Amino acid sequence: MKNISIKKEEPTAIRLQPDRWVENYASQLFGYTFARVADEQHAEDIVQSTFFSAWKGREGYNGEASEKNWLFAICKNKIIDYYRDRSRNRDINSESKGEEDIYFDHTGHWTEEAAPKEWGAVMEHPGEDREFYEVLARCTAKLKLIQQQVFSLKYLDDLDAEQICEALKITQSNYWVLIHRAKLHLRVCLEKNWLHLK
Amino acid sequence: MKSCKKATFLISKKEEGKLTSSEAIGLAWHLSVCSFCRSFERQTSFFSSKMKGDKVEYNLPDETKTRLKESLRKLMDR
Numbered sequence: 001m002k003n004i005s006i007k008k009e010e011p012t013a014i015r016l017q018p019d020r021w022v023e024n025y026a027s028q029l030f031g032y033t034f035a036r037v038a039d040e041q042h043a044e045d046i047v048q049s050t051f052f053s054a055w056k057g058r059e060g061y062n063g064e065a066s067e068k069n070w071l072f073a074i075c076k077n078k079i080i081d082y083y084r085d086r087s088r089n090r091d092i093n094s095e096s097k098g099e100e101d102i103y104f105d106h107t108g109h110w111t112e113e114a115a116p117k118e119w120g121a122v123m124e125h126p127g128e129d130r131e132f133y134e135v136l137a138r139c140t141a142k143l144k145l146i147q148q149q150v151f152s153l154k155y156l157d158d159l160d161a162e163q164i165c166e167a168l169k170i171t172q173s174n175y176w177v178l179i180h181r182a183k184l185h186l187r188v189c190l191e192k193n194w195l196h197l198k
Numbered sequence: 199m200k201s202c203k204k205a206t207f208l209i210s211k212k213e214e215g216k217l218t219s220s221e222a223i224g225l226a227w228h229l230s231v232c233s234f235c236r237s238f239e240r241q242t243s244f245f246s247s248k249m250k251g252d253k254v255e256y257n258l259p260d261e262t263k264t265r266l267k268e269s270l271r272k273l274m275d276r
Contacts (some may be wrong), residue, residue, distance in 0.1 A: 018274060022267045031256030035249055044262060051270045100203060108201025116237035123244045130256070136245065155249035161214060179210045183242045190245060 015063050021051055025068060029075050035133055036079055036152040038141035046082060050075040080159075080167055083149045087168045100181050103188075114188065117197045132194060139189035143182055150175060151182040199224035205235045209242065 017024075026047060034043040053074050061070055103114040110116070140148055146168070153164045165175050191197050199205060205228040211217050212225060229236055 018270070022263050022270060026263055026266055027256050027258040030258050030262075034256065044266075048266055048269055051266065052273055055270065055273055104201075104203040108203040110202050110234050115234045116241060118237065119241055119244075123240065132248065133256070136248070152249075155246055161216070176207065176211060180207045183210065183238075183246075184206065186245065187238065187241055190241075 016058055016061055016067055018051075018055055018058070021054070021071070025071055026051075028068075029071065031133070032072070033075060033079060034137060035140075036155075037082060038137045038148065042082065046075065046078045050078050053078070080153065083153060084167050086145065087149065100184055103184055116187065117191060117195075119191070119195060119197075122195060135190060135194040136186075139186050139193065142189065143185055146170075147178050147182040147185070150178040151186070154179065199228045202228075202232060202235050205229070205232065206238050209235070209239050213243065213246075 029047045029050060030043055033046045034040065037043050037046065050071060054071055057074075061067075065073065103111060105111050140151070143151070149168055150164060150170075153159050153167065154161075159167075161172060161175055164170075165172055170178070205225055208217060208221055208225045212222070217225065229239065
C-alpha cells in the first residue's frame with residue numbers, strides 16, 4: 001500500500017473516507033442507478049466506476065459538497081456517459097409512427113380498455129418502496145431503449161430538454177413524443193403490475 | 199381541445215413550463231372536463247417524482263459489496 005495514507009496537512013482529504021465508501025454509499029448509489037438503467041450488471045459497473053473515478057479524482061474534492069453528494073454527482077455523470085455510449089449505436093428510425101395510438105380511438109379519446117383507472121390512496125401511502133422500484137425497473141426495462149434513456153435522463157435531477165437532446169442527439173419534437181410514449185407505457189405497466197388493477 | 203391524446207402529450211410540456219398560452223388554455227379546459235386525463239396527470243407526476251432524488255433504498259447483497267470493495271482496494275493499493 002502506498003500513497004493512500006491521509007496526510008494531516010491536507011484538510012480536504014480528511015473529509016473523504018474511501019475505505020467506507022462501499023459500506024456507506026454502495027447501496028444508495030446502486031438503487032439510484034438501477035432505477036435508471038434497469039439492468040443489474042450495468043448498474044453495478046456504473047457504481048464501481050463511480051468509486052474508481054472518485055478515488056482517482058480525490059485531490060479535486062474541495063469539501064464544498066458533502067462526500068455523499070460528491071459521489072452522487074460523479075455517478076450521475078457516469079449514467080449520462082452510459083446513455084451517450086449506447087445512443088451511438090441507435091437507429092432513430094426504429095421509433096415507429098403512431099405508437100401511442102394503441103391507447104386512443106380515432107377521435108383521440110381513451111379507449112375503454114386503456115383509460116386510466118382510479119389509483120386511490122396508494123399515491124399518498126405508496127407502501128413499500130422496494131416493491132415499487134422493482135416493478136418500475138421492470139416496466140422501464142420493457143420500454144424501447146431510446147424511450148428509457150429519455151425518461152431516465154429527464155428525471156435525473158437537473159437535466160432539461162436541451163441537455164437531453166444534446167446528449168442523445170435527438171430533436172426537441174422527438175423528445176416530447178418519446179416522453180409521451182414512455183409515460184403512457186409506464187403508467188399502464190404500473191397499473192397492471194404494481195397495483196394489479198385489471 | 200377535445201383529444202385526450204393531445205392533452206396527455208401537453209401534460210409533459212406543461213410540467214417543464216413549455217406550453218404556449220393557447221395550449222395552456224386548451225389543456226386547462228380539457229382537464230376540467232376529463233377525469234381520465236386528470237388521473238393521467240396525477241399518476242404520471244407521482245411516478246416521475248418517485249424517480250427523482252436519491253431516496254431509493256436498495257440493500258445490495260453482501261457478495262456485491264465484497265466485489266466492489268475488492269476492486270476498489272486493488273485500485274487504492276496500486
